[in-house]
Amino acid sequence: MKVTYFLGPLALISAWITIICAIIVNPWFNLYENALSDLGAINLETNYIFNYGLIITGILFGVYSSSLERITKNRISAIASGISLIAAAHLIMIAIFPSGTEPHRFVSLEFFLLVAITIFFMTVAFYVDGEKGYGSLSITIFLTGILGSALIEWPSTALLEIYNIILITLWAILITHYCIRKRI
Numbered sequence: 001m002k003v004t005y006f007l008g009p010l011a012l013i014s015a016w017i018t019i020i021c022a023i024i025v026n027p028w029f030n031l032y033e034n035a036l037s038d039l040g041a042i043n044l045e046t047n048y049i050f051n052y053g054l055i056i057t058g059i060l061f062g063v064y065s066s067s068l069e070r071i072t073k074n075r076i077s078a079i080a081s082g083i084s085l086i087a088a089a090h091l092i093m094i095a096i097f098p099s100g101t102e103p104h105r106f107v108s109l110e111f112f113l114l115v116a117i118t119i120f121f122m123t124v125a126f127y128v129d130g131e132k133g134y135g136s137l138s139i140t141i142f143l144t145g146i147l148g149s150a151l152i153e154w155p156s157t158a159l160l161e162i163y164n165i166i167l168i169t170l171w172a173i174l175i176t177h178y179c180i181r182k183r184i
Contacts, residue, residue, distance in 0.1 A: 005071075005179040007064035008172035011057050015165060018053025025049060035099065035157035037108060042100035051095035058095070062088035064172075068118075071175065071184060072125040080121035087114035112164055116145055119171055126178075134178050141171045 022039035023029050025046045029039060040050035065084035071077050090111040097103040119142045126135035145167045154160040178184075 004067035011060035012169045014057040022050040036161045037099040040098040054095040058092035072129045074128045076125035080118045084118040
């Protein structure tokens with residue numbers, strides 16, 4: 001079992017710690033009114049907590065992303081790995097271009113879209129390898145994310161982001177379980 005396969009869950013632990021710590025030091029933050037990126041806004045005195053946390057998370061996620069190509073026997077997981085690396089770069093760019101800068105919305109939206117595309121390609125890779133159970137769980141996470149994001153009227157951007165981060169967390173756990181089970 002390669003250590004890199006545990007970096008996905010570790011990256012998500014880093015993300016959750018970052019979010020929780022940034023919320024704790026910013027009592028003005030309201031889950032029902034703000035976006036998570038408000039915790040890293042350009043003029044916020046404590047923005048370094050959120051932004052440095054995202055950079056650390058993005059680096060962990062990037063190293064993890066490079067291991068996705070070896071998970072299945074087919075080359076489709078290599079496509080997922082490449083897309084996931086671009087998603088990790090976008091996560092880092094969310095910190096480099098914090099809320100209040102022009103590129104921020106673009107890199108934030110692109111991050112979540114790229115992760116969804118990664119999950120889709122890994123779903124296809126599972127099905128091609130005959131891993132129908134893992135493929136079914138992965139497509140369920142993908143569809144839950146896409147449909148929940150598009151069809152639910154979320155009271156705030158933060159709650160929409162948290163919803164998707166929960167699904168990404170579940171997916172990373174699924175991938176890690178698969179790697180442990182297959183002794184990859």
